[in-house]
Amino acid sequence: MRNLLRWETALVFLLIVVALTGQVSTDGSFLSGGNLFYLGLDIGEIALIALPLTLVIVAGEIDLSVASVLGLSSALIGWLWNAGWPLETILPTVIVVGALCGAFNGLLVTRLGLPSLAVTIGTLALYRGLALVVLGDTAVADFPASYTSFGTAPVPGTDIPYPIVLAVILAILFGIALHASSFGRSVYAIGANEEGARFSGIRVKRIKLILFVLAGAVAAIAGIVYTFRFSSARADNGVGLELAVVAAVLLGGVSIFGGRGSLFGVLAGVLLLGGLRNLLILQDTSTEVLTIVTGLLLLVSVLAPSLTQRVATLRKAHS
């Protein structure tokens, strides 16, 4: 627990370093409203998907199919729009489809006892495949501006993009669910010791199923955001995003074995990756540096607790 707290402190410290470096090196434009608006747009989908994925990973499972659900949701929006459906009907429909995708993952994991890593690698291909079947390699782009402005314009009178407003609302809800409810305590208990949780009367299967359904539904919402941000519904939207989201969650200090981590750390992780990316782009540094930094941060985030533990044991042995 102390290690975890330290990692979150380290993340906040790194965030401040990035913000200050950015502010100094760009003569104050890094923290300007305009730049923060673009930063917000840039991390919107990752921030959204990271919320339910944190709960899934804390419960000791993983969902690699989220980016494919995003793509499927985007493809469905395009397909249904072409078929003449009104957007008021399309949007709830794709969220329901996303929830169903999550339910399918969850049922395979909980009813058949299959490992979620294998299941969601399978559905990663399956859902992306369905997206391609639905929309092929075409793009649908003729959405009304009243909707696409949701993904491209700030809330009137501020520099806050709508997706961030959505992410903040969901973050509060997920934060309460994980950190201030018996549901959240059960999620931690399942991740720390699944058998122990079952014997203490926690409905392990039901809770895991709910988490997968949430991951699917929120991934579909991220698909809506993505579609309107680029004003383009495509089957290959968000390819490979799953690893970026998993990296952000793990960077936030969530243990891949479950049972440990906090939503605060994850949001700090998302902000840190987004801020670094933004800073590197502002400085015209090539994005490959960002790729390397992402990887290194990820390695440090898992090595740091393990190393501090070793140092502590060594010290104990000496004294």
Place this chain on the structure above:
Amino acid sequence: MTAATAVATRRTAARRLSTRVGRVRELGIVVALALVIIPTAIVNPRFVQAQSLRDLLLNASIVALLAVGQTLVVVTRNVDLSVGSVLGLSAFLTAQWFADHPGTPLLAGIGFGVAVGLACGLLNGLLVALGNVPSLVVTLGTLYVFRGIDYALAEGRQVNAANLPDALLDLGSSRVLGIPILVLITVVVIAAAALYLHSYRSGRELYAIGSNPEAATLAGIPVAKRTLATFVLSGLIAGLAGALWVARYGTVDAAAGTGLELQVVAAVVVGGVAIFGGSGTVAGAALGALLLGTITSCLVVLQIPAFWQQAIAGALLISAITVDRLLALRLAKALRTTEGTSHA
């Protein structure tokens, strides 16, 4: 008498079932391959001509190679997500080396690619075995690091076939006794790995580690050393695959092999290697790679839009693990009944 006979019959039944479950995977994939190939051949007889069969094997060989290395890692209850990036890095560096040093002997150049892979694998292995951190996270991290280094070194350039020695390009296209050399190399690697896993003490120990790491440690198996070795081997094979990628495609940029890791893991799982370690064979994994590759080719021949390929591959993976699970449950039940009666 009746009780004894009943026990004996149940025992043989359970044993029969367990051997069947063991064999059913490779057989299952062969049956699936037949189910895919035969209808395609009926629709278009040219599909089973030597040339298209050669292409089939050739297309599957690089994923099959990576699947062999991945099997060694997965059997020990680990995973190596960095293989696609290692392949990319090795492919670009090998191509660049050949382009910069035109006189390089073929084997030396390929050895260079293998060495690049080995170095990457060593880093993964050291982090996992000594840092004592989960391989999923480590190799996800190095997936980014290796790919980033690849892009940084390439600086947007690409190496074209014109700058590569003919000997290397010949390797990618020439044949021995009608079989492409790349396929032969893949078969040799599969055979060597299969022999190692099946007949060598340290190979058997990999299964023991995957079945129960604590028990393996208590039994005196050097878990950290073996784990390190599997990552080194996986990296080495990915390095070789990178060099062969250059030979096969001729044109290489920093993006080679992007996203290949999930295809490889899919092939391994379809091939019957348990994702949580302890069981599976390299032959199964290679057949898994061949099956996934064959489906892609068949869709092209059957003129089904290529869009279906991914959905089918995903559905196949899910059915494969579901069938595995159901068989395992049945086996456990059969074994339990046997045990119960023999105690009575």
